[in-house]
Amino acid sequence: MSVFQNLPRIPYEGPKSKNPLAFKYYDAGRVILGKTMKEHLRFAMAWWHNLSATGVDMFGSGTADKAFGAEKTGTMAHARAKVDAGFEFMDKLGIEYFCFHDADLVPEADTLEETNRRLDEITDYITAKMKGTSIKCLWGTANLFSNPRYMNGAGSSNSVDVYCHAAAQIKKALDCTVKLGGIGYVFWGGREGYETLLNTDMKFEQENIASLMKMAVKYGRSIGFEGDFFIEPKPKEPMKHQYDFDAATSIGFLRQYGLDKDFKLNIEANHATLAGHTFQHDLRVAAINGMLGSVDANQGDLLLGWDTDQFPSNVYETTMAMYEILKAGGLRGGLNFDAKNRRPSYTHEDMFEGFILGMDSFALGLIKAAALIEDGRIDEFVRDRYASFSGELGQKIRSGKATLEELAGAAVKKGSAPLPGSGRQEYLEGVINDVFFGG
Ligand code: XLS
Ligand code: NI
Ligand code: NI
Numbered sequence: 001m002s003v004f005q006n007l008p009r010i011p012y013e014g015p016k017s018k019n020p021l022a023f024k025y026y027d028a029g030r031v032i033l034g035k036t037m038k039e040h041l042r043f044a045m046a047w048w049h050n051l052s053a054t055g056v057d058m059f060g061s062g063t064a065d066k067a068f069g070a071e072k073t074g075t076m077a078h079a080r081a082k083v084d085a086g087f088e089f090m091d092k093l094g095i096e097y098f099c100f101h102d103a104d105l106v107p108e109a110d111t112l113e114e115t116n117r118r119l120d121e122i123t124d125y126i127t128a129k130m131k132g133t134s135i136k137c138l139w140g141t142a143n144l145f146s147n148p149r150y151m152n153g154a155g156s157s158n159s160v161d162v163y164c165h166a167a168a169q170i171k172k173a174l175d176c177t178v179k180l181g182g183i184g185y186v187f188w189g190g191r192e193g194y195e196t197l198l199n200t201d202m203k204f205e206q207e208n209i210a211s212l213m214k215m216a217v218k219y220g221r222s223i224g225f226e227g228d229f230f231i232e233p234k235p236k237e238p239m240k241h242q243y244d245f246d247a248a249t250s251i252g253f254l255r256q257y258g259l260d261k262d263f264k265l266n267i268e269a270n271h272a273t274l275a276g277h278t279f280q281h282d283l284r285v286a287a288i289n290g291m292l293g294s295v296d297a298n299q300g301d302l303l304l305g306w307d308t309d310q311f312p313s314n315v316y317e318t319t320m321a322m323y324e325i326l327k328a329g330g331l332r333g334g335l336n337f338d339a340k341n342r343r344p345s346y347t348h349e350d351m352f353e354g355f356i357l358g359m360d361s362f363a364l365g366l367i368k369a370a371a372l373i374e375d376g377r378i379d380e381f382v383r384d385r386y387a388s389f390s391g392e393l394g395q396k397i398r399s400g401k402a403t404l405e406e407l408a409g410a411a412v413k414k415g416s417a418p419l420p421g422s423g424r425q426e427y428l429e430g431v432i433n434d435v436f437f438g439g
Helices: 038-039 045-053 076-093 112-128 160-179 202-221 248-258 269-274 280-286 315-327 348-375 377-387 392-398 404-413 423-437
Strands: 041-046 099-100 136-141 183-187 228-231 263-268 294-296 334-337
Touching: 038 183, 038 315, 041 045, 041 076, 041 228, 041 348, 045 076, 076 112, 076 348, 099 228, 099 423, 112 160, 136 160, 160 183, 160 202, 160 248, 183 202, 183 263, 202 248, 202 404, 228 248, 228 294, 248 263, 248 280, 263 280, 263 423, 269 280, 280 294, 280 315, 294 315, 315 348, 334 348, 348 377, 377 423, 392 404
Parallel strands: 041 099, 041 334, 099 136, 136 183, 183 228, 228 263, 263 294, 294 334
Antiparallel strands: none
């Protein structure tokens, strides 16, 4: 029996279509800069938002029915119903990847043994479902933040027993990820941070987090995991101070503890903006450090101060994101919709419309980013902006051969205070408008 029987397979109908259940821009097979849209974008469904979250917030209960026909939620029958719904959903939208936390797949039991047995059962079921489809796992992770045991963090917990429990969950989540053929494994440090330094040994906690990651890498490699480990930076929420604040901070941490060979970053749009950056900024920081791994594709609301995880609709942002991704030579991972419908958008149709919005917004972003690159004016301007460094002195500086005395001498010889060329921001913003809307 199908869960979404009233909803069709979503066709591409083009920009003129007014059909809410059709793609206007996402045309999977269309080739852009030598690759199909599907290859560029590698969309993924987040199990937690799409199949588990019902719209509960701190002021009210759920609005969406995510039982998917199961008699009782929180049961193994419900876990299987979610798998069925998820696969039908992905199939109808042409989505080929999914991401999961252990806790999204099965209800947690009283003992680790029983939870693990449930995970074995559901991953067998998912494996069977995957057969004959092109649906794959993008990445898996362990939920080390919801259960009360993690109130003080997991890797950063003050309790060695909690730390071991986290290790057990990571071990099992890695087993499941490898079993499902996942190409990545994510660490989002949900509660890896602190509320007050009055009770916190920051150095101790960071060292422990690094040790846990090292053990995870060692174990993962020992069971044949060849993919990337990812840190997903986020500056705040739920903790006041989170250790993986942003891309730059996370890269520093990975390098400090020698984890940078096995790890890359999973950049989430809404987390970058919470850190006071643009999404594009954090993508650029990751890319120039060789650390751009995967993306949690969503959008925040700058008027609100939290992780609203909305479906991306801002085409200016998706364009600049795709511009960074194209320039970096593409993603090793994909674009995971870590996004949920607004609470009043509670129907099955809304689930489809959320993904159609997100997929079309990124497809448009890809089209416009390719157009920006082909237009060439932005790249040319940036190149020319540094042209003064192509002279003899500039080349010496670039190759690290210049001395301070030499530069001081050159400055004295030049005399009057020099001025750099104009930044021409307004001209460049006009170029973007022209590429977006010009004929
Ligand atoms: C929460 C995070 C989370 C991670 C996976 O803010 O985005 O959903 O992506 O643990
Ligand atoms: Ni995320
Ligand atoms: Ni998030």
